[in-house]
Amino acid sequence: MSELGLRLAISLTQIGAIMGIVIVTVLLLTLAERKVLGWMQDRMGPMEVGPYGILQPFADAIKLFFKEDIIPAGANKLLFTMAPIICLIPAFIGFAVIPWGPNWTFEIGGITVKPFVISDINIGILYILAFASLGAYGIIIGGWASNSKYSLLGGLRSAAQIISYELNVGLSIIGIVILAGSLSLVKITDAQQGWFWHWYLFALPAPQIFAFVVYVISAVAETNRVPFDLPEAESELVAGFFTEYSGLRFAFFFLAEYANMVLVSCVAAALFLGGWNAPYPGTILELLGLPSLAWIENTMWFAVKTYSFLFLFFWLRATLPRLRYDQLMKFGWKVLLPIALANIVVTSIAVFFTQ
C-alpha cells in the first residue's frame, strides 16, 4: 500500500469513528433532552417506544423519513435543498480538531498517527470558529430560498442573533489563546495538565471564569437553545427561517443544532475544563500499573465534561423562559461584549507582567 493510501485509510478510519460517536450522541441527545425535561418538570417524557422509551429517536427518524416533503411554489429549489446541508456540514466539520484523548503518537508504516485527534492543526480554534460561522449562511439561505416573507425575516433575525453571539464566543476564547500562546486545541489541552486548578477556568495568573460565563451564555445563544431560541419561537412567532421546511429537511436543521451543541460542549471541555485531563495529576490506571489503558480514563474524563456541559443545556432549557428579541441583542452587545473585551485586557496585562 502506498503511503498516500495508508494515510487516507487511517484518516478515514478516524473520521468514521468520530462521525459514529457524534451521530450516536446526537441521536441519544434528542432522547436524553426529552427525558431530562420530563424529570425536571415532573412529567414522564417519552415512555412508549421500547423499554423506557429508548427507541424513541429511531421512531422519530422513521416518522421524519416518511413525512411529506414539500418545496413551496416559487422557491429556489437548489438553494432550498442545499440550506439544511450548509447548516449541517460546518457542525460536523469542527470535530476534526477536537482532541478527545491523550496526545499520543505512534508510527504505522512510517506515518505518525495521532489516534485521538483527526487533525492537529495549529489554528484549531480559528478553524472551528471559521466553520461555525458558515452555519449562518445555511439559515439565511434557507430563509431566503423559501419564497416566504416569514422565513426571510426569520432567517435575518436568526442570522443577526448567531453573528452577534459568535462574536462573543470568539472573544471569550481569546483570553485562553493568550494564556496558552497557541491556537492549537491539542497544545491548549496539554497545557492544562495537573490538578484541576491548572485548568484555564481557574488557572493563574488570569482565571477565565468570566470568559467561561460569557462563553456558556454565548454558546447557548449561538446554538439557538432556550432561553435564546428566538429562531424557533414556536409559541409567539411560529418559527422563523424553517417555516416552509418539512420532513427530513426540517430534521437536518435540528440535527445541525444538536451537532453544534456537541461541538460547543467539546470546545468548552477542551478549552476551559482541561479537556481529557483528569482533575488530578496523571491517571489512576497508570498508578495501578496499566499505563497502556490510561486513554480509557482520559477519554472518559473528556466525555464526562462534555456531557455535563450538555446537561447544562437541558437544565437551562427546563428552567428559563425565552428572552425578548431586543433583550437578546442588548444582552449580547451591551453586557457580554464588554465583559469579554475587559477579560482580554485583564488577561493580557496579567500575562504581560508575569511572563
Add this chain to the structure above:
Amino acid sequence: MLSTVRSKRLSLSEWLKTITFYEILVGMKATLSHVLNYRPITLQYPHEKRTLPDNYRGMLALLRYDDGTEKCVGCDLCEAACPSRVIRVVSAEVPGEPTKRYSKEYYMDMTRCLFCGMCVDACPVDALGMTREFEWAVFDKRQLHLNKQQLLAIGDRSFPIREKRLELQHPNVAFFNVPFTHVPPKPN
C-alpha cells in the same frame, strides 16, 4: 419645582444578585431538585384513564329498544336542531304501515359536530344519545362521516342496557306515530 422622581437605583445586594445571576441560580436549583426528587404528576393517559362524569358529551349514537328495533322515527327534528348541520336524515314510510315512518338513511358528519347535545334534546323519542367515547382520532376525515349502521353500532356498544319499546312503556308516553291498538296494562 424640580421633579423629585428619579430612576430607581439598585441597592448593593440587588446589584450583586443581578451580576451573579442569583434568580436564575435559584430557578436552576428548583429544577434540579425535581430531577433528584422525581414524582410524575401527570395522568399517563393511554394506560390510565380518568373516569368520565355521567353527563359527559362524547360521541353521538343512535339507540335501539331492547328488542332490537330502532328508536328513530325519522322526524328530522334533530336535523333541524343541529346548529352545525351535522345530521342528515332521509325518512321513509315503513312498508305496509302507512302511518309509521322510520329513518331510511341517517348520516352524521362528525368533523363538524361541536357536541352541544341539542339533537339529543330535540329528539322526541330519545333515539339519540351521547356516549362517553372520545377516542375518535382518525387518519382520514372521511371516516368521521358516519352512517346509520355505524351510529347504531356505537349505540349498541355504549348502551348495553336498553329501554323497552314505546308501546310497552306507560300508555301515555307513546302517542307520536305508533298506531298501537293494544294498550298494555300499567305495571302496578
